[in-house]
Amino acid sequence: MIRPIFHFFFGLLLLAPVTASAMDNGTTPLTVRDAVEQALANNLNLMLQKENVKAAAGAVGIAGSRFDKFITGEADVARSERTPIFPGSAEVEEDANLDISLIKRFTTGTEVQLGWNNNRFDTDLDEQTLSPMFSSGLSLGLTQPLLRGWGQEIQLAPVQAAERDLEAETFQVNSLAADLAAQVKSGYWTLVFARQDIEVKQFSLTLAEKLLEETKAKIAAGKLAPVELFQPQSEVALREEQLIAAERAIGVADDELKLLLNSDDWYSSYTPVDTPNTEPVSLTAEIILDNALNNRPDIKAAQIDVDAARLREKVAQDDLRPELDLVGSLGYGGTDDSYGSAVDNSFDDGDAQWLVGLNLTFPLDNSAAEGAMQQARAFHSQARTSLELLKLQVIREVRTTVRDVRLAIKAIEATRKTSLATRKRLEAEQAKFDAGRSTTLDVLIAQEAYSNALSQENQTHVIYAQALAELDRIQGLISFDHEEGRTN
Numbered sequence: 423m424i425r426p427i428f429h430f431f432f433g434l435l436l437l438a439p440v441t442a443s444a445m446d447n448g449t450t451p452l453t454v455r456d457a458v459e460q461a462l463a464n465n466l467n468l469m470l471q472k473e474n475v476k477a478a479a480g481a482v483g484i485a486g487s488r489f490d491k492f493i494t495g496e497a498d499v500a501r502s503e504r505t506p507i508f509p510g511s512a513e514v515e516e517d518a519n520l521d522i523s524l525i526k527r528f529t530t531g532t533e534v535q536l537g538w539n540n541n542r543f544d545t546d547l548d549e550q551t552l553s554p555m556f557s558s559g560l561s562l563g564l565t566q567p568l569l570r571g572w573g574q575e576i577q578l579a580p581v582q583a584a585e586r587d588l589e590a591e592t593f594q595v596n597s598l599a600a601d602l603a604a605q606v607k608s609g610y611w612t613l614v615f616a617r618q619d620i621e622v623k624q625f626s627l628t629l630a631e632k633l634l635e636e637t638k639a640k641i642a643a644g645k646l647a648p649v650e651l652f653q654p655q656s657e658v659a660l661r662e663e664q665l666i667a668a669e670r671a672i673g674v675a676d677d678e679l680k681l682l683l684n685s686d687d688w689y690s691s692y693t694p695v696d697t698p699n700t701e702p703v704s705l706t707a708e709i710i711l712d713n714a715l716n717n718r719p720d721i722k723a724a725q726i727d728v729d730a731a732r733l734r735e736k737v738a739q740d741d742l743r744p745e746l747d748l749v750g751s752l753g754y755g756g757t758d759d760s761y762g763s764a765v766d767n768s769f770d771d772g773d774a775q776w777l778v779g780l781n782l783t784f785p786l787d788n789s790a791a792e793g794a795m796q797q798a799r800a801f802h803s804q805a806r807t808s809l810e811l812l813k814l815q816v817i818r819e820v821r822t823t824v825r826d827v828r829l830a831i832k833a834i835e836a837t838r839k840t841s842l843a844t845r846k847r848l849e850a851e852q853a854k855f856d857a858g859r860s861t862t863l864d865v866l867i868a869q870e871a872y873s874n875a876l877s878q879e880n881q882t883h884v885i886y887a888q889a890l891a892e893l894d895r896i897q898g899l900i901s902f903d904h905e906e907g908r909t910n
Contacts, residue, residue: 826885
């Protein structure tokens with residue numbers, strides 16, 4: 423009586439738990455691996471995080487631009503016409519300049535400037551021996567910081583800090599990818615359970631409908647009072663409502679998974695191919711914690727953030743110093759009544775000039791540098807504290823997840839026993855009902871207990887699979903389908 427139906431549906435639940443619901447307009451088969459890979463390729467949040475990497479790479483270029491070579495040029499022409507104030511003074515003067523410089527800063531802070539300077543001067547002054555007068559020459563200038571900005575360590579610190587930021591953002595992408603993979607697997611198993619649960623609800627409804635038909639037959643045969651019909655009728659209606667709710671749960675789980683995968687197909691439903699792995703794993707909490715503290719990308723990113731903040735604090739501390747620069751220049755040039763002759767003279771018998779000196783800038787009110795130093799120290803302290811908080815969070819997550827995995831393993835065995843016991847109870851109640859020694863209410867209660875036990879058993883399988891996915895996440899790992907069962 424009950425056994426053929428029970429065996430058919432129970433085999434269906436175990437061997438084919440993911441059939442399409444009545445609401446589907448076509449289905450798309452999907453494995454865990456496909457789901458994770460699609461999410462890693464298309465998830466919008468992950469795309470946003472990757473843009474942060476590009477922005478950080480741009481910041482590295484900006485920080486390194488302080489050592490770029492660049493050329494400056496200046497050209498001007500001036501003419502003055504004035505009334506002579508004494509006999510023989512100039513009435514008209516023209517002055518034209520063309521100066522070009524190549525400037526380069528080195529990692530020592532040394533700034534070198536190579537200049538090419540050209541001038542044309544024309545006047546109607548009687549005493550002017552050369553008119554027009556051309557001059558041309560080369561100059562080499564040098565500036566070397568002696569206090570603020572001294573040495574490679576301080577000059578390279580902004581670049582190194584930007585490089586640390588880039589490295590940290592890259593690790594944050596990996597961290598988000600690991601988090602996303604766990605979310606996708608959790609959503610996948612939620613969809614698996616929703617599709618399994620609708621089978622359980624359909625099974626439960628079928629049992630209630632069968633009992634309703636048997637009750638009608640017993641009433642017609644005069645073995646039961648007509649009032650006995652109302653209980654199975656109401657139970658059939660209730661289980662139809664539960665079936666509708668189960669269909670809705672499939673849609674919700676499917677939509678959540680589509681969001682994670684950034685799917686462009688919202689008119690068909692996913693049909694999960696994989697089933698949860700129920701093989702017990704052996705865990706050592708110490709090893710899991712060591713893996714998490716050493717391998718998690720977000721911890722590595724936090725450690726790098728501390729280093730970047732330290733470098734910026736060093737720069738801020740250097741900015742508190744006064745500026746004292748050694749400056750020097752050396753130039754050779756020539757002058758004549760034609761530009762070509764002026765150039766030749768600068769090489770053959772040029773005029774030489776040189777300069778050596780010190781430039782000092784001592785701020786009396788250094789509030790900006792002091793404020794920047796205070797901020798840099800605070801950011802450095804925040805980075806260190808954030809790292810310690812993250813480590814504490816990881817320790818708690820490891821303890822929680824290892825405990826959840828172990829309890830899920832126990833729950834799988836417990837719910838399997840419960841399913842077996844409630845099935846035998848249902849078989850017994852059905853047999854007693856057939857023999858007239860049990861009521862419809864007793865059978866319905868046994869049916870409900872059995873269907874709840876089947877749902878709970880499926881639920882524990884999914885909870886175990888989700889716990890394994892979380893076990894990967896807290897270690898910063900990405901695995902596929904049944905690979906999480908091999909975590910040790």
